[in-house]
Amino acid sequence: MQNEQSAVEELELSVAHATKLKELKDAILRLQKNRDFKKVFISELFQKEPARITALLTDHNMLDQRNLLVEDLMVISGVQTWLRSKIALGETAERSINEARRISEEIEDEG
Secondary structure: OHHHHHHHHHHHHHHHHHHHHHHHHHHHHHHHHOHHHHHHHHHHHHHHHHHHHHHHHOOHHHHHHHHHHHHHHHHHHHHHHHHHHHHHHHHHHHHHHHHHHHHHHHHHHHO
């Protein structure tokens, strides 16, 4: 009985952590549907700004700024990667929540 209770408590902690990851994923997905987010981040930051920076990289007058421009591109890429990774992590967490609940129900049914 003690082992079953411990297993259920461990599953509950796992579900609590996974729930936070799922909630972050859901918040990001809601943001991505927001008109202002689309305008500021998707259109301006993720599409137009990299094109502008890339054009500057080809300008021989900007040679002394190349490192900064490349860093800017890396930051933009990093934000996009972070958003995608949090969505993927949230999707995995959501599956984990469902699996943990199923296991918890099985343990309770056995006990």
